[in-house]
Amino acid sequence: MTCENTTPITGEPIYRDLVVIGGGAAGLAAAASAYDNGVRDIVILEREGATGGILKQCIHNGFGLHRFDEELAGPEYALREAARVAERNIEVRLNTMVLSLTDDRRVVAVSPDEGLVEYVAGAVVLAMGSRERTRGMLGIAGSRPAGVYTAGTAQQFTNLRGILPGREVVMLGSGDIGLIMARRLVYEGAHVKMVLNRSHFSGGLKRNIVQCLDDYGIPLRLSHTITRIHGRARLTGVDVARVDPATKKPIPGSEEFVPCDTLLLSVGLLPENELTRAAGIAMDRRSNGALVDETLSTSAPGIFSCGNVLHIHDLVDFVSEEGDRAGESAARYLAGAEGAAGSADVVRVVPGDGVGYVVPQVVHKDAQGQVTFRFRSRDVYKKATIAVVADGEMAKTFRRPIVLPAEMESVKLPVEAFAGASELKISLDAEQVGARADQAAAAEPAEQLPEGAVAHDLVCISCPVGCMIHAVEQDGKIVSVTGNTCRRGLKYAEGEVLDPQRMVTCLVDVEESAMPASVRTERTVPKRLIPDVLAELRRVTLTKPVRCGDVVFENVCGTGVNVVATKDVL
Ligand SMILES: Cc1cc2nc3c(=O)[nH]c(=O)nc-3n(C[C@H](O)[C@H](O)[C@H](O)COP(=O)(O)OP(=O)(O)OC[C@H]3O[C@@H](n4cnc5c(N)ncnc54)[C@H](O)[C@@H]3O)c2cc1C
Incomplete structure (x- = not known):
């Protein structure tokens, strides 16, 4: 059975040079950047009552160190980006949900004020963000009691409505939303019993493990999962089992019952690409986003994609950077530039060993300047070499002390480095490390400590890079620091050992x-x-x-x- 919307579209189609779908960090940056590159007729369509997207509910600090050189909370970052849009007098239509998109850039949206409206756009930027994986996608056995939430839903309850979702909490998955929520719930008086992760590495940033779990003594149990949910009206507990790292399956007989009234799921985000797929735009099944070229153009000419709808980002600063790029590319397209990701004369970019996906997936052979390739690793690797191979020939290598799936990696390459090639492969050559080794991997212990000295292995939380630092303390002073990649690391090591500090x-x-x-x-x-x-x-x-x-x-x-x-x- 098909369901057709028979409500008539009110009025004639409205022509706009640029329609941006989604008013989160990506959409706001794209609109402002298109304006700065000469486009004036822009509208942002946002389904919620305010712009900012997910940032609105992220009241913790940790946003904006790259873009604003300041550590902001999520809503502050959102307000700054919204102010850039307001300063440029860019139109924002709130409570406006885009229902459909075609590859010739017809956009149908609905809002309480205007009903159904059709826009015909010169260019479109897709910036619809992502949504969380739910219990239904995990297939956990057991009953269906109240008290099982995604971490983002719990974050919305707690941070936007002031409602505490529960008191005795178990978290499945250690993605950043989950880690941040674990600390948030502790602040609100809940008891977070444990955070479980099916794989042997955490899905969240190192700095979040330190600040959100280690600071509050919340155990992170890697290679553990939940096999059953108990309770009738309300959750009463869960069965927790160890996972065999080889088979990735729960080990029979290892189950233990853990009483709790709340289970939070932080098991990943999925780019929200229903509109993209329905428009027939080519997709990359690895990133779950559109296939794009170096300008972030999709296979449909004039339609660009950026932010979490393109691939899941770790830091909002890179989302905004991608939005800037998409806005600039849309402006160039409107000014007559040609090309789309589907055109023939391109270099294909493919993930090699250890790499989950790469964006962009194609680069035009006549591209100019430098191209930034963003990707995620499949596992934890230390002393890694990122190899970029063009048609079987090594084009460039990059070294990293450690590469983690939780952190988006990027490499920048001049187009001359792969001129004439038809395929570019990005791979990781490295030593794979096991459970929680990521915490200590890059910081080698000092060979011989002076008498009375104490060694400290720390994860720097001054910025999201999370350097692993080895500091030696003697007589109440720090006598050596290694592993830091900037001066802030030195200061952090001294402070963290002698007088640890946090923003609240x-x-x-x-x-x-x-x-x-x-x-x-x-x-x-x-x-x-x-x-x-x-x-x-x-x-x-x-x-x-x-x-x-x-x-x-x-x-x-x-x-x-x-x-x-x-x-x-x-
Ligand atoms: C809990 C959490 C913690 C984080 N912590 C940090 C951190 O500490 N530091 C950091 O730098 N980054 C952090 N991030 C990452 C960063 O915040 C996000 O990657 C970024 O904000 C995503 O921006 P976006 O615009 O791509 O998506 P979103 O913020 O999801 O915005 C998408 C927008 O599109 C709208 N939309 C979707 N579909 C439609 C439609 N059909 N019609 C109209 N509108 C639509 C949505 O309503 C939404 O407003 C965190 C993310 C999360 C989820």
Whole structure:
């Protein structure tokens, strides 16, 4: 049976030079960049009531170090990108859901105000982001009680509505959303019993394992999974089993019952490409995104793709960078540039050993300048060599101390390096390492410690790179630091050993508002004071209007550090 929408489209089709589908980090950057490259007739279509996408619910810090050279919370980053769009007077249509797209750039959208509207676009940027894998996709046996959520849904409840999803929590999957949520729930008074991961490596960034699990003593059990869900009305517990690394199957007899009232699933994101597929655009089954060329053009001329809808990113800064590129390419297309990913005269880019996917998947033979290739590894590798081979000849190699599936890798290559080739293969040649070895792999222990000295292996959390640092402390001083790749690492090692510090992010009540305000400390505070800072802020009630950047509390816990709002509550 097919279901057809018979509601008439209101009015004539509307022509727009550029239609951007999705107003998250990727869509906002693409629109602003297209404007800066000469396009004026732009509309962003966003199905939610505000722009920002997933950033709106990510109240933690860790965004913007590359793009703004500052550590921001998600909503702050979103507001900065939205401000760039507003400064350029770019039209944003909120509560507008795109229902269909064709390869000749006809876009049908629906909104409560306008009903069904058809846009005919000169160019389209796809920026629809991603969604989470659900319980249904995992096929876990057992009953269907309340209390089983994806980590992102729990994040939305907690951070946008101030609702705690449960008190005794088990997490399946150690993707970044899950790690961040584990800490968030601890802040809100829940007990996170354990985080389980089926594979022998974590799906999240190293810095998140340190800041979100290790800091709070939450055990990460690698090579473990859930085999059964128990409970009738509400979840009462789960069966946890060890996984055989060879067969990747649960080991019979290893099951243990773990009582809990909440199970959070953080088992990966899927690019949201229903519109892309329905438009007949060529897809890459490895990345689950569109197949694109070096300009981020899909196989349909004039349709570009960027951000999480193209491939899942670890950092928003790279999403915005990709949005910039897609916007610039759309502007060039509108100015008459030709070419699409489907055209014949291209170099095919394929993943080799150890590489899951590569974007872009094709490069035009007449491309100019440098091309950035982004990819993910399949496993954890240390002392890795990234080999780029053009038609069987080594074009270039790159070295990395460690490569992790949780972190997007990228290499930049001048087009001359593969001129005349028809295939480019990107592979990893490296020593594969086992469970949690990633934590210590790059930091070799000092051979001989001076008398009275203590060695510390640390993961630097100053930025998302997460360098593995080996520091030696003697008589209350740091006497040597290795493994850092920038000066911030030196400072971090000293601070982390002698006086560990963290930024604190949480919610604060606002009078006469169902929505709490998200806040963060302006700078880091001593880690040992986090519970006191949270307790002090729990007693605060703000009055409207609260604006992003307002100092809402001075000198928290006598630290000399102020607390600022990271979103508007007006
Ligand atoms: C929990 C979590 C924690 C993270 N932590 C960090 C971190 O600490 N540091 C960091 O740098 N990065 C982090 N990231 C990564 C980063 O935030 C994301 O990669 C980035 O924000 C994705 O942006 P996007 O625009 O591609 O997608 P999204 O933010 O998902 O935006 C897509 C937008 O498209 C809209 N849309 C979709 N379909 C339609 C349609 N049919 N019609 C109209 N609109 C549509 C959606 O409503 C949404 O607003 C995190 C991500 C998550 C999920």
